[in-house]
Amino acid sequence: MANAGLQLLGFILAFLGWIGAIVSTALPQWKIYSYAGDNIVTAQAIYEGLWMSCVSQSTGQIQCKVFDSLLNLPSTLQATRALMVIGILLGLIAIFVATMGMKCMKCLEDDEMQKMRMAVIGGVIFLIAGLAILVATAWYGNRIVQEFYDPMTPVNARYEFGQALFTGWAAASLCLLGGALLCCSCPRKTASYPTPRPYPKPTPSSGKDYV
Numbered sequence: 001m002a003n004a005g006l007q008l009l010g011f012i013l014a015f016l017g018w019i020g021a022i023v024s025t026a027l028p029q030w031k032i033y034s035y036a037g038d039n040i041v042t043a044q045a046i047y048e049g050l051w052m053s054c055v056s057q058s059t060g061q062i063q064c065k066v067f068d069s070l071l072n073l074p075s076t077l078q079a080t081r082a083l084m085v086i087g088i089l090l091g092l093i094a095i096f097v098a099t100m101g102m103k104c105m106k107c108l109e110d111d112e113m114q115k116m117r118m119a120v121i122g123g124v125i126f127l128i129a130g131l132a133i134l135v136a137t138a139w140y141g142n143r144i145v146q147e148f149y150d151p152m153t154p155v156n157a158r159y160e161f162g163q164a165l166f167t168g169w170a171a172a173s174l175c176l177l178g179g180a181l182l183c184c185s186c187p188r189k190t191a192s193y194p195t196p197r198p199y200p201k202p203t204p205s206s207g208k209d210y211v
Helices: 003-027 075-101 112-149 163-183
Strands: 032-033 046-050 052-055 062-066 157-159
Touching: 003 075, 003 112, 003 163, 075 112, 075 163, 112 157, 112 163
Parallel strands: none
Antiparallel strands: 032 046, 032 157, 046 052, 052 062
16 A cells, blocks of 8 residues: 555655646746856846747837747757757656556556556656756756856846746656656566475275285
8 A cells, every 4th residue: 555655655745746747847047147257137137048038128018039040049949949849758658558567557457567657657758857857957057057157147138047947947856756766666586486296195095905
């Protein structure tokens, strides 16, 4: 029963991480304009995401512009896009695979060992998805730090971490933790002993042997 609860907890955490990865990929607040230096414009907020850049006015009006050319984008942004999409697709596959291996489901009831293996395979795929999301967010965050501390970057062109980046880190952590819990339901190998050979039963002696 405890193993089933661990499975369910791991699946819920990994599923929440997958939802967080989708939200993080869609949000445009991956990096936010840093209000550092003498030229501070508080009337508007500038932020960029994986797909668009937006400007939010103090009046509440938001204007967004989708990135036009894919080939004209920085290599860091292209790699981050690819890794996030790969992580989301792997998470979707892991959900279907892990669902078949859950003890609370009716799938593969006849083969308990195969059912547990499916749960473990789903956990491994969740781990790979979490690593892809973690690499994408860490790479993008490292690029923000490098540009912020680069003396060649103008003060009015520096950015800081946005909410979507923190959401991506949380999503990666949940996917890794959930995948690890699913992998803990790996079936243990039971020691197999040879079947004992039956001893031949002695035949009852008849009274004709004694004369």
